[in-house]
């Protein structure tokens with residue numbers, strides 16, 4: 001496979017005729033592409049032949065089961081998924097900003113604390129953190145996460161996202177040129193004032209694209225709320241799909257829920273890409 | 284005796300093992316323009332940055348308008364309000380319009396009301412010839428316009444001293460003149476200025492005194508006609524020859540390059 005398209009190259013100045021290969025690069029490229037198409041078609045034929053189509057259709061695309069999931073899949077499940085995600089994102093961003101500022105602080109213990117937190121919670125599976133929250137009342141009798149089920153779900157997502165946001169925001173803060181702080185300080189602004197007016201607004205612009213991607217990741221992680229044993233009005237998409245699939249003994253709800261996730265994640269992914277492009281072009 | 288506008292005594296600055304300033308002494312009087320010239324790496328920027336404490340001096344004393352800013356207990360934010368700084372790379376705030384750039388410190392530091400801040404901002408932008416660009420964002424402006432906005436931003440704080448660190452070095456040649464003419468006007472209006480520059484004709488015309496630095500010390504200082512017109516030291520002559528006639532100065536480089544080793548007392 002040649003990646004470069006062949007363009008007509010001018011002959012050398014002395015008029016030498018370049019040696020003619022038996023197969024010109026153009027011909028070789030054509031043959032290679034033909035082989036790739038042949039492989040693809042073969043694979044498709046094999047899959048189509050061996051798949052149990054009617055079984056799949058029976059299990060995944062039963063319209064009456066899909067109808068059963070309406071309207072709750074949107075009015076309850078998606079709504080809750082968004083509540084958990086947005087809650088975790090908002091508190092995670094605030095916690096992340098605090099951790100990022102601590103990590104860049106001149107006070108050494110602050111740097112240690114932030115580093116330890118980030119290393120621990122970036123290194124643990126999100127599921128483990130949810131299990132931790134689940135068992136927290138055992139360790140601390142009488143302790144209750146404020147906000148009930150929503151509070152527990154949002155707390156879990158906040159713990160996870162603040163560790164990631166801290167690193168993203170730290171990179172953003174450090175990406176703001178040093179001259180910006182120097183200009184602000186030269187105008188008599190205090191350290192915190194120059195952070196608030198000059199550095200943080202620019203850092204936020206820098207981190208918008210990676211943050212959008214983190215929001216998508218958090219949306220998917222919100223499925224772990226399932227392990228908190230939520231029920232009724234608090235179920236989010238995955239739990240909703242799982243429950244309905246069990247009661248109807250049919251996989252269609254999983255497909256419905258999957259499509260509902262994509263309804264949110266794909267536009268967000270595009271948005272992140274566009275923001276990234278715009279940032280590449282601007283200034 | 285009235286206080287000097289700037290008084291620098293025995294100023295030393297090291298970055299780790301690298302000693303960049305090796306004992307600088309000089310003063311700037313009220314209303315004077317002092318140009319600092321010298322080869323790249325000789326410590327000119329570091330000197331300027333020690334005057335507004337963007338760099339913490341290792342040793343020595345810097346007094347600005349009678350206030351010792353090297354005093355550990357000084358309110359440095361308050362001291363910096365009286366000092367305008369103009370950087371080689373402009374350092375405008377890219378997320379704010381030109382007008383906001385000039386207003387933000389007035390509002391947040393001097394606590395001026397919106398109307399007053401805007402009036403002062405517009406007046407200063409008009410003064411430097413970019414009054415029509417109030418609503419533009421810095422990346423939309425030419426380098427020369429950006430640097431003039433940066434000057435207006437500093438002037439809006441009513442500084443008693445302006446520091447310029449090679450303000451025209453990042454500009455396309457045809458834009459240098461606009462910035463220099465703004466600085467010339469400032470000097471004529473009696474602003475006290477400390478200017479690091481490679482623009483020898485500007486230094487000759489505008490400066491009351493020229494300071495030539497090399498290897499972290501002041502080699503020679505005096506009126507421009509003397510330092511630039513009739514330099515006494517070989518290192519000054521070598522440097523000037525290179526700056527004024529770069530194409531033919533290649534063979535005269537021997538004296539300058541090893542100049543950091545032993546420095547004659549000034």
Ligand SMILES: Nc1ncnc2c1ncn2[C@@H]1O[C@H](COP(=O)(O)OP(=O)(O)O)[C@@H](O)[C@H]1O
Nearest residue numbers: 298301303321322323324325326327328329330
């Ligand atoms: N923050 C810093 N850390 C380490 N070395 C520095 C720093 N700033 C300047 N220097 C060094 O100090 C010397 C003088 O720099 P500078 O004052 O910028 O010179 P000039 O402005 O005359 O070109 C250079 O060798 C430079 O590498």
Ligand SMILES: [Mg+2]
Nearest residue numbers: 327328329449
């Ligand atoms: Mg410099």
